[in-house]
Amino acid sequence: MTAPTRIGVYRVERLLGAGSFATVWLAYDPALDGRVAIKVLAENWSHDLRVRERFLDEARLLRRLDHDRLVRVHAVGELPDGRPYAVLAWADGGSLRDRLARGPLPAAAAVALLDEIAAGVAVLHRHGVVHRDLTPGNILFRSGPGGERVLVADLGLAKALAAASGLTARAGTPGYMAPEQDDPFAVVDTRADVFGLGRLGLRLLGEAPAPNGRRTGRQQPRLRAGVPPGVAAVLGRATAVRPADRYPDAEAFRAALRAAAGARLRRAEARTAASAGPGEPAHAGPLGGAGPRPPRRRRLAASGAVAVVVVALGATAGDAAGRTPTGAVGRSGPLTVALPVGWRADGTGWAGQYGDDGELEPALVVSPDPGRWAADPAVPGAFVGLSASTARRTTPEGFLAERPHADCAAAPVRRTRQGGVDWVVAAFACPDGRPVIVEAAGRAAPAGLLYVQLTPPPGSGEDFVDALLAGVRVR
Known part of the structure; x- marks a missing residue:
């Protein structure tokens, strides 16, 4: 091509x-x-x-x-x-298919994500539209000032309900499309999307007991550990073979899902609100690492064909763990960063990167002005994160290979040992936006993979980069 x-x-x-x-x-x-x-x-x-x-x-x-x-x-x-x-x-956070390829989401995060997907499909249903092809590849993520959004995409198969019954061509993806979509004479309505939502739920949370619509009645699917028991009943009804046995539309499906898992969702929302403070963002994450519902994100003006998106994690003015004075050390869980003179640190977690306990993995944004760094290319700063889940799926070299900058001139990749960590460092000189972007990754055994994305101050060189890396520690 x-x-x-x-x-x-x-x-x-x-x-x-x-x-x-x-x-x-x-x-x-x-x-x-x-x-x-x-x-x-x-x-x-x-x-x-x-x-x-x-x-x-x-x-x-x-x-x-x-x-x-x-x-x-x-x-x-x-x-x-x-x-x-x-x-x-542009959905800069990629697709659900991409994220599932990296491994399963924690149960609580997967339920919250399914809730968000259902809310998007409910928008279509309120406007008299049925999607008919709900798959992981058609669920996208986009960062923005109000937080990372879950987007429903690829409506090429969508049809106004007034004309849906006249459709004679088979449309949909096997494994996700409702049984009636194989029948050219069947009426395809919002209940077909409810089936798709149920199948997405099974992909996120477990496996269906029988593929290709052979399950009869409302047999409950088997879900993995940690999923609230009532969710299995919701997915069982959503994926019933007969449309009449399903929920009537996405709004009804979502209401049932929230009733089955509402307490857990409320606890997760309460934890997020407590960590962020009133009206403030709570989490940060580079492109491709964002989770289903971080409360706020800011987009980094990027250089190169692949934009590097980082959310400046915020904290309230009184949050001593999140906002540090000049020359101090920034902390997020076991992760600490010695700050250059005049720099501060904001942050409590890496958006979309969940540990085995279901909580966000640690991360910080460090900069002279963390709030402006994400939006202003003239402000230097860095994102620093620690991920045990990433260390299990890839190497530092492999992780950096996922972050190319095609329009930028790449310097030779170098290796340096700083702070007891063997770092792989890639630097890019870019024609637009930020003139220099540095990507670095290393293993902090057994804690996980350390990742630093840095835009250094003008005129600084490798010494500044190495000094920052030397100050990244895991307690």
């Missing part, structure tokens, strides 16, 4: 993904001064009027709904060869 350099006024940076009907590119929007995802109809379908219309229907539908639980559409256009494209808000 030949990558285009431009699509309309947008500068293409890299391929995000390709499917049967469309290709999605990451691009830079000069008007918005930010990155967008551009979805282009696949060339082999460009002359199929039915597929072309379905492609455009998705963009029109998302544009009409314009909701923060759905992927937003900025514009539509047409390539010189006649293929349509849609300019979408």
